[in-house]
Amino acid sequence: MNVNNVKLFVGGVQLRDGVTTVTDILGKMVVRAGLHVLAMERGYASTIYGAHQYDPLVIGETPPLSYGDDQSDILVALEYDTNPDSPIQPNRDTILRHGKNVVNGGIVLYDSTTTTVDTADLEARGIKVFPLPARQIAQRELKREVVKNTVVTGALLRLLAFDMDYALFSAYLEGRFGRKGREIIDLNLEAARRGRKIIEEIMTANGWSDCGYKLEARPIDGQRLLVNGNDALGMGAVFAGCRFYAGYPITPASAILEFMERHLPHYGGRALQGQNERESIRAALGASLAGVRSAIGSSGPGISLKVEEFGVSGVTETPLVIIDTQRAGPSTGMPTKPEQGDLLMSVFSGHGEIPRIVLAAGTVEECYLLAIEAFDLADKYQCPVFFLTDLTLADGRKDLPEAWFTKNRRPVVRHGLLREADLRHDGYRRYHVTESGISPRSVPGVPGGIFKVSGSEHDEAGMITTDPPKRMAMFEKRQRKMQTYLKEDVKPPEVFGSPDGVPIVIGWGSTKLPLLDAQARLRAEGQDICALHFTHLWPFPVHLVRPLLQRGSHVIVVEMNYSGQLAALIQQECLIETRRILKYNGRPFYTSDIVGGVRQLLYNGNHVVRVGDKAPEMVLETVPEGD
Amino acid sequence: MNVNNVKLFVGGVQLRDGVTTVTDILGKMVVRAGLHVLAMERGYASTIYGAHQYDPLVIGETPPLSYGDDQSDILVALEYDTNPDSPIQPNRDTILRHGKNVVNGGIVLYDSTTTTVDTADLEARGIKVFPLPARQIAQRELKREVVKNTVVTGALLRLLAFDMDYALFSAYLEGRFGRKGREIIDLNLEAARRGRKIIEEIMTANGWSDCGYKLEARPIDGQRLLVNGNDALGMGAVFAGCRFYAGYPITPASAILEFMERHLPHYGGRALQGQNERESIRAALGASLAGVRSAIGSSGPGISLKVEEFGVSGVTETPLVIIDTQRAGPSTGMPTKPEQGDLLMSVFSGHGEIPRIVLAAGTVEECYLLAIEAFDLADKYQCPVFFLTDLTLADGRKDLPEAWFTKNRRPVVRHGLLREADLRHDGYRRYHVTESGISPRSVPGVPGGIFKVSGSEHDEAGMITTDPPKRMAMFEKRQRKMQTYLKEDVKPPEVFGSPDGVPIVIGWGSTKLPLLDAQARLRAEGQDICALHFTHLWPFPVHLVRPLLQRGSHVIVVEMNYSGQLAALIQQECLIETRRILKYNGRPFYTSDIVGGVRQLLYNGNHVVRVGDKAPEMVLETVPEGD
Amino acid sequence: MATQAPIKLWEQNATPKHRIQWCPGCGDFGVLNSLKAALTRLELMPHDVLLVGGIGCSGQIRNYLNGNAFHGTHGGALAYALGAKMANPDLTVMALAGDGDTLAIGIENFVHICRRDPDVSLIIMNNGVYGLTKGQNSPTHGLGMTHEEFTEEDPPFVDPLRLAITCGASYVAQSFSGDPKHSTEIYIDAVKHPGFAVVNDFSPCVTYNKFNSYEWYKEHVEHVPNGYDPTDKSAAWQLLDDFDKRGKLPLGTVYRAVRRRKAHSRLPIWDEELASVDPTPMFQLYR
């Protein structure tokens, strides 16, 4: 009997089958029961309707470290019929695609409204199969198709022997439909009961007293929140004093724009849906010029279109936080698939050379903490601060204590923003050349703080110049800020284990958790490794990293891209050879990818391992579109 | 007596004083006399009117290698009066700025229309000073202000004891004003004579029989052309079969657009002045899709704005030549000053990873030869080919034999462009996965060649997919083209001298000539160095470069940027430490910068030398504007 | 292939093995069918047609049709089309894009292409939202709604027809995917027009725009009166104002004015076409 430890895959036809509603209800209930989850909308295609979607939900008594591999304990298939748009039936996708990944002795639950499926091969592996005519029950018996997924949820609760008295479920329904919702609440409870009934019939018919899995509520230590990386980032930004946000809709960054549109007004701020990519960043620069902590968010294509404005931020010294929720490129690429392909662009894009800071979050928690840090750094160094996440992180939800968020807030302190009192004396110079390279900023509207700001080369007063010494002085002043940053603010990579004499395996961004998972597995197999995770990528902290890397036996970099972008930076800065484990097939790293990759590098002597299976995952090809 | 070897500086108020007319007439005449020149519009500011401009003209019996240092033999100051827009007089700029750089025993010629200048300090250095009221003569005596610079030219001819019978000069005038121009030709001849007269009066008054400089005509071996990098590049493109060119005006690339607008129609082609940066590149991609060899040209800011389209070219596999005539960045920076700040952008800009080729020309000749190569490479590899030059190269003119251009043409061969005959069989697949990574192209309008092209990830038929194995196969196919390129087409850096045991000094782009100059000087001083010059920068030919660099005692990279961008690539690819000589003050490298830099690196053990004098060059500050 | 009768070529789905991924009832189905009918009636061969798709649900249409297709960046369709048409005037070039793609990020091209007037036809599949990114307001959002006050964040919509005319488009029409017979006629007309043709097609987004539904459009669309003369610009302006006053949306050709343009033949692309180049005109400048 497997207690409080189960991984589900829920699949169906995008938009139509409401895949997320199931993981959503179950996820929330499980968290309220004091258990922990990882949940994500992973499988969606970048069309609105009709493609196959599948979402993992990992449940644990202790917080699950990562999504692990592509296998699942329980597979739920929501498709029920023929897609009216096509002669080809999508409605067996979920079982066809993911059935092979269900563990022996696992569970398969599917909607049998139109017909049952031949699942002999699954049963042969001891998998318990439950055909459930959920849609039929909803339509015929309950006369409300919408509740079909509640029927499924009811079945799931039974399979997991969870919340059998519906205490949590009713509470959830009340929270959702409120007082006046009595009738619809009862309908949903009834739907759940019908689903449960079918499951119980099948169990008795097969003489199964249980199904091998069980969820037991545990005492809860205060309110918990189920949030994804985008939510955490948004909250961090609000706490950090961000009061202007602009973005042009794009997957997977749109959610941040929606968060800001929803919340900023409460806090006196404004969010702007740009009419194009450049209007967004330019408006944000204008707001920042006016003194507001500002940010923009986009993904690959939208970042590429803003490159010229990074230079403006850098040369005019107008602070800006630039969020890039990376997705699979290049060009339109695969908009709903994750990748880490934008690091070198963040570091080197744009003509000429500007000071810039590049950060990348590795977990939902880091999305929150680094967001707060990003705004402080932008303010202090008056330059663009790139904040990289990726689709896995942006959409991946986990539960965290509400108290954790409040505990990690800190009061906003605007660095070097001059007030009228500071400007009493005459002759304020916006670009005053200082030791640290940082020139105190004034904002328009403050007497005595008048400035002339320009993206052309300028002197201390901001007047345009091409005088060679003035050019050199101003160029060097700007770049000196990065020396100051390396002295005062950069953070070294996080080190897990001792690097001495063992392979050092390096990651950045969302590969952090699979990497730590892999470290545990490798150690269990007797292969010790040191895991290194970067959040502060540029300017590169050579002085901190190089000595560290020299202590290991090998330097192995794990990245979700084709060339190994962090690996390239490490070689350039540290002059140390790197080996690489690379994945760029649009799927996140699985623990096994890294474990296998490290073995190949160590024992087969490869220099680069490219992971990702060669056999097509899909039985039916679909046509996800560019967005 | 200095024969056939002289360097002039001609300065004046931009637009108003017609600085270029003087260097232009003299340059053309000198070339027709069988001598050789280097001439450039160097000093102009990026405002149209009123700033100080100064243009060097180097004359030699053999082709001068480079512009050398900032010193000159003869200084010509064309300013004549007070700038009506300002209380401050610009009209002594040229002497104030450049007088100090005139060699002892040199010559200073200036317009004394309003007043003479105190030049005691110059005379003390044995410099012969000639006040010439050129404008007065033109206005009062000849009643035509326009001929004031002809008066100056006449004076110069005398000072150089050149073309005393005006044979070449009359020929030039006839070529310019043709038959019906008799009257104006005579006017100009008279103007020249008056200038000459004044010079002769001053010479006799001082008892100077000559002025220490002399130009003697030499036998000429056929027609020669006086062209700059932009001209050579344009001719190369036309010969290479480029028939569509688009650009949005920007310094210093506009001249290429003007060249194409003027010439392409003769050859059945079209040039498009885009209404913005992206319209230009998108139209060029559309034309290339339709089968035409196409190019776009711009400079820093205009390249940054096109970044997203590079990805389109890369993923759709639509060939495009992208010309970047680099100028000083970042952002608007210093539009009329040279820099090499765009290398890393060319190599890494854009989200995700695409195949791309980066070339950089080092001389006017290379602008021509590499342009031809660039179009062949774009055609063969169906990817963006970046072609880097910089302002020094774009505007710098030199004389070359017309025969050289014709000799270096070759017939255009379109690589892998399918015709109807090749498409008889059914099922053409635009993105057929091949060994080389190259998939034969069809163009719209050819029966049997129908294609579906997309910037989203796709399968062999061009249909959108996110199927992991298909994604990997297509991604790897694209990248494989760069392996093929490294096998079949990459060129190693040009090596001057033996690298064994000596410092290897590396350059790319327009630093080539000062670098070779510096090598000669260092050797003369007993310090041998090996000079290396890159034209093929990316994909980086590690296999050819690394072994070479390992043979030297030091690796020193000379670049016109702040960080050392090629140096970074070398470290990343070769894992060899580099030292750097960097200049980013908006002035080109002088031979002495490199000679001094190498010494410091070798004897003071510095790792980075930043050259460029710290004392302001300008006496009066001007306000060059962003363009 | 070249021998097949066009009729078959356009009726069949270019990608039979693929499911069409539009929501059931999406207006774009109507556009797809009308377009197939129009291309068939025009008797065009697929290899002579280039369909440049925008990025959005609508842009997918290029892959559901036969003919060459290009799909680049969001908002770029018209500029790619311009270049392709300038390079090869023998091609039939169409841009098929959404209202967001054309009028939000793509406005930088729309305005200038109207001025340039290439012989390209644009069909805007206008649904008032960004469908593919889940329903945010597009620049045409708000049609038929009454707004009390606007903010910088939430501006009034722009009318594609007036904008096109103001910018110099030489053919401007409006259609409704709920009236496929009429759209077919309009598409044929647009392709035949020897200049830049803008067709604003109301193509409802049944998932994210519940306001501008089929029913809503049916209540508001109205064909331009017969005998209306689209070649008179002020009449066109008059028509638009009249319909506005009556709260109606005109269907039909609103404006047409053939502009005199210098003809140009296909640019040289084949080796033999590029073989002979007389350098003199270039050289003589530098002698």
Added chain:
Amino acid sequence: MATQAPIKLWEQNATPKHRIQWCPGCGDFGVLNSLKAALTRLELMPHDVLLVGGIGCSGQIRNYLNGNAFHGTHGGALAYALGAKMANPDLTVMALAGDGDTLAIGIENFVHICRRDPDVSLIIMNNGVYGLTKGQNSPTHGLGMTHEEFTEEDPPFVDPLRLAITCGASYVAQSFSGDPKHSTEIYIDAVKHPGFAVVNDFSPCVTYNKFNSYEWYKEHVEHVPNGYDPTDKSAAWQLLDDFDKRGKLPLGTVYRAVRRRKAHSRLPIWDEELASVDPTPMFQLYR
């Protein structure tokens, strides 16, 4: 400084030690002087004014005037101005740019800012060319010229006034730097207008546009008739057509319509303004 009388503040050149680098006779001198007069009359304090300059000869004007100045990328002025004004409505924000900057590369902002209607004033220094890049045609090139046939390469010009009205600008006027008294009045009017004000100022380029010279403009400009009511949109359209027919260019306020807009106060920027944040509205979504 805050104590000085505004009069002095605006008359003096912001950069006395610098030479003004416009060609003698450049129309921008006229704009500069009228602007100084207008700002003086408006009794604004320089520290409350933000001048966003375009890139071009014209954009230099920001540095010849007192007040805060921002100078970013070519074509971006209006979007920076939008952000600054949204952030701090107490500022007087002006965009000062050329016709190329505003209508070629900047069209992507122009159209949408007209819709958004922020309280920002734009002065287009229109000379029909790209002055700073040595005289290429701008989108307004060709005014007054008669064209036989157009090509894609060489399209007809776009009229900034009609475009602004079509896109929803709430104040649209035209002035001529050869008529400085009138421009001054127009600038004052534009700054006072509580919304997006577009002023198309004819500012001759004496170096690169020999056709649209002072003389040429003097012959063609004509003040709008007294009693003309700019608040009537169709009247505005009528006016523009009439002037066109007569080959004249109207000077004055062509269109004005105050749009109802939600007021907004300056966004919080100081520590104390950012101190208290109640997280509940955010948290409760995820409980």
